[in-house]
Amino acid sequence: MSAPADLKRAAKRADLRSPEEIRAEKKKGRMGAWLILPGMLYMALFFAAPVVVLLSMSLFVKPEGADLGEFVPGWNFGTYAEVWSRYWPVLLRSFVFALIATIAALIIAFPMAYLVAVRLRGKPLLKGILLVLLIAPFFSSFVLRTQAWKQILADEGWIVQTLKAVAILPADGSLTATPFAVICGLTYNFLPFMMLPIYASLERLDTRLLEASGDLYASPAQTFMKVTLPQSMPGVFAGTLLTFIPAAGDYVNAAILGNNRDTSMIGQVIDSRFFKVIDYPGAAALSFILMVCILILVLIYIRRFGTKDLF
Amino acid sequence: MYNTKLGKWFIPVVGGLAFVYLLVPIVYIFVFSFNDGGKSNLQWKSFTLDNWKNPCGAPGACESLVNSLSVGAVATLIATALGTAVAIGLVRYKFRFRSTADLLIILPLATPEVVLGASLLAQFLNLGWDLGYWTVIIAHVMFCMSFVIVTVRARVAGLDDRLEEAAADLYAGPVQRFWKITFPMLIPGIVAAALLSFAMSFDDFIITNFNSGTFSTFPKFVYVAAARGIPAQANVIGSAMFIIALLIVIIGQVVSYRRKKVLAARG
Numbered sequence: 001m002s003a004p005a006d007l008k009r010a011a012k013r014a015d016l017r018s019p020e021e022i023r024a025e026k027k028k029g030r031m032g033a034w035l036i037l038p039g040m041l042y043m044a045l046f047f048a049a050p051v052v053v054l055l056s057m058s059l060f061v062k063p064e065g066a067d068l069g070e071f072v073p074g075w076n077f078g079t080y081a082e083v084w085s086r087y088w089p090v091l092l093r094s095f096v097f098a099l100i101a102t103i104a105a106l107i108i109a110f111p112m113a114y115l116v117a118v119r120l121r122g123k124p125l126l127k128g129i130l131l132v133l134l135i136a137p138f139f140s141s142f143v144l145r146t147q148a149w150k151q152i153l154a155d156e157g158w159i160v161q162t163l164k165a166v167a168i169l170p171a172d173g174s175l176t177a178t179p180f181a182v183i184c185g186l187t188y189n190f191l192p193f194m195m196l197p198i199y200a201s202l203e204r205l206d207t208r209l210l211e212a213s214g215d216l217y218a219s220p221a222q223t224f225m226k227v228t229l230p231q232s233m234p235g236v237f238a239g240t241l242l243t244f245i246p247a248a249g250d251y252v253n254a255a256i257l258g259n260n261r262d263t264s265m266i267g268q269v270i271d272s273r274f275f276k277v278i279d280y281p282g283a284a285a286l287s288f289i290l291m292v293c294i295l296i297l298v299l300i301y302i303r304r305f306g307t308k309d310l311f
Numbered sequence: 312m313y314n315t316k317l318g319k320w321f322i323p324v325v326g327g328l329a330f331v332y333l334l335v336p337i338v339y340i341f342v343f344s345f346n347d348g349g350k351s352n353l354q355w356k357s358f359t360l361d362n363w364k365n366p367c368g369a370p371g372a373c374e375s376l377v378n379s380l381s382v383g384a385v386a387t388l389i390a391t392a393l394g395t396a397v398a399i400g401l402v403r404y405k406f407r408f409r410s411t412a413d414l415l416i417i418l419p420l421a422t423p424e425v426v427l428g429a430s431l432l433a434q435f436l437n438l439g440w441d442l443g444y445w446t447v448i449i450a451h452v453m454f455c456m457s458f459v460i461v462t463v464r465a466r467v468a469g470l471d472d473r474l475e476e477a478a479a480d481l482y483a484g485p486v487q488r489f490w491k492i493t494f495p496m497l498i499p500g501i502v503a504a505a506l507l508s509f510a511m512s513f514d515d516f517i518i519t520n521f522n523s524g525t526f527s528t529f530p531k532f533v534y535v536a537a538a539r540g541i542p543a544q545a546n547v548i549g550s551a552m553f554i555i556a557l558l559i560v561i562i563g564q565v566v567s568y569r570r571k572k573v574l575a576a577r578g
Contacts, residue, residue, distance in 0.1 A: 030406075031400075031404060032400040032401075032403060032404020032405070032406050033400070033404070033406050034400075035396045035397065035399055035400030035404070036396065036397045036400035036401060036412055038393055038396065039393040039394060039396060039397035039456060039460070040397065040412050040415055042393060042452065042453070042456065043415040043416070043419070043453065043456065043457075044415065046431065046434070046449055046450075046452075046453045047415065047418070047419050047427070047430075047453055048415060049434060050430035050431045050433060050434035051426075051430045053430065053433045053434045053437050054426075054429060054430035054433045054434075057433045057437075108329045108332070109329070111321075111322055111325040111326040111329060112326045112329040112330065114322055114326065115322050115323055115326030115327070116326070119322055119323065119326075124564075124568055125564065125565070125568055128560075128561070128564040128568075129561060129564070130330060132556075132557055132560040132561060132564070133330060133333065133334065133557070134333065135506070135507075135510060135556070135560070136553050136556045136557045136560070137333065137334075137336075137337055137553065138510040138511070138513065138514040138556075139510065139513060139514070139549075139552040139553050139555070139556040140337055140340060140549035140550065140552055140553040141513075141514060141529055141530045141533055141549055141552075142514050142516070142530070143516050143530045143533040143534045143537070144336075144340060144530075144533045144541070144545060144546070144549045145336040145337070145340065145549075146336075147533065147537055147541060148336035148337075148339040148340050148343075149336055151339070151343075151353060152335065152336065152339055154353075156354075188332070188333075188336075191329075191333060241421070242420075245420075245421055245422075245423055246423060246424060248423055249423020249424055249425045249426060249517075250423075250424070250517070251425065251517070252516055252517065252534070256537065266425075267423070267424075267425040267517070270425050270426075270429060271425065271520075274429060274432070274521070280433070280436075283429060284429065284433060287425060287426045287429045287430065288426075290423060290425070290426055291422055291423070291426045294421065294422070294423060295421060298421050
């Protein structure tokens with residue numbers, strides 16, 4: 001803590017400020033409110049209010065003899081019990097898939113981030129190109145890329161043929177339409193969200209610390225565990241959240257790379273409840289359950305590992 | 312790991328392989344954009360340039376691309392303007408309801424896209440609004456704004472207050488101080504936020520699917536087409552967008568690198 005900040009705090013405690021200073025500060029406060037007001041109003045209107053609408057929709061009642069998609073406002077908590085008992089295995093599967101994909105993405109993204117942030121220091125051009133290669137795939141559309149994976153991993157593709165030839169995969173085995181394919185797709189699609197935050201924190205890593213650690217006879221593994229990893233923790237933390245949350249709610253990978261038996265994810269169910277079955281309360285209740293489960297998991301995670309200045 | 316033989320090779324090899332993994336489907340998409348595979352484009356038949364000569368040949372492909380570009384540009388503009396103001400307000404000023412504001416920014420990031428899409432759809436149904444271009448824009452601004460705020464806020468927080476104090480000592484007023492000192496220093500952060508926001512908007516499928524009605528964007532076009540076979544024109548557009556994005560950023564990088572070099576040479 002620097003001296004001026006200490007002085008300021010002491011001044012605040014004793015309120016040694018002159019009336020002009022107090023007035024200026026109040027005016028500053030009002031100015032700040034004007035700056036954040038439009039954005040916050042927008043978020044209240046198109047994020048907070050819709051969540052409340054969704055909550056009320058989940059309690060709607062289907063009247064006797066109603067047409068398809070006709071519901072009236074009500075307090076039907078039974079919908080929650082119904083969708084929970086029916087879909088909890090799908091919810092659990094979504095979280096398990098998302099967890100595995102997050103761990104896999106962490107393992108793949110860390111060396112990438114380390115390579116770009118630490119090894120390529122002082123080579124801005126190469127570093128820039130690799131960072132661009134990370135963002136540019138967004139523009140080729142992730143739906144198209146997921147579809148490409150489906151065809152690359154298809155039964156008649158050379159990857160499956162090779163794996164069968166060397167007997168890693170049984171003769172009647174396949175890669176697409178399996179949980180493995182869905183998890184691979186999730187890992188692949190959210191990789192940039194894992195890599196960028198880790199990159200951002202590794203970029204601030206002082207390499208002299210690594211040298212110092214080596215000078216003090218730490219093994220490379222010790223240096224990694226005691227210096228590199230702790231220094232990159234804020235990035236790892238943000239990256240795992242930015243991967244896990246969208247992965248748990250994703251349905252594009254499961255829809256393209258999965259099957260109808262053992263890969264369906266909760267997002268697919270919500271989508272089909274909304275658009276195919278036209279069961280708005282059911283879809284809304286499932287959305288709400290998903291949101292609450294994720295918030296609980298995230299809060300536990302933040303409690304356990306979190307730093308205060310996460311974002 | 313920093314200066315051992317294992318670490319010396321391990322990191323570049325593993326990191327390099329990860330980048331290859333990232334680019335495998337892109338290469339696939341690019342190669343199959345030259346395939347004369349008929350409607351479905353699943354199997355390699357023969358090489359042709361027809362798809363590239365006629366990228367709008369598949370019905371709806373180019374319209375959806377134009378829609379995506381337009382939504383991306385408008386949503387980015389609005390989200391960046393609103394988000395930058397919020398970021399500055401949050402870092403620079405103290406006021407009540409700060410924690411509420413923080414919550415409104417962080418919660419959308421911690422909410423899966425299906426839930427964001429579904430709740431907005433519920434809201435639009437409730438309000439009786441027709442789904443289309445503007446509902447998609449509203450949805451995209453919402454999820455982009457959180458990313459803009461988080462990105463720009465980090466930049467504002469990292470600013471050196473002393474520069475503004477120096478400007479104040481030199482009799483610059485608050486407005487002048489903002490536009491001459493603060494804003495120029497924020498530009499890299501704002502540009503990064505805008506690029507991120509455009510990329511997220513351009514690539515979004517789930518939220519768009521919930522709130523677009525019959526309006527089509529490029530990801531939606533691909534997803535719908537996947538059921539009966541994606542036309543090779545989609546591969547052409549996907550590859551072309553990838554290459555354009557790559558070129559724009561690389562040229563930008565080279566230019567700024569050169570400028571830095573020139574400035575450094577001048578001392």
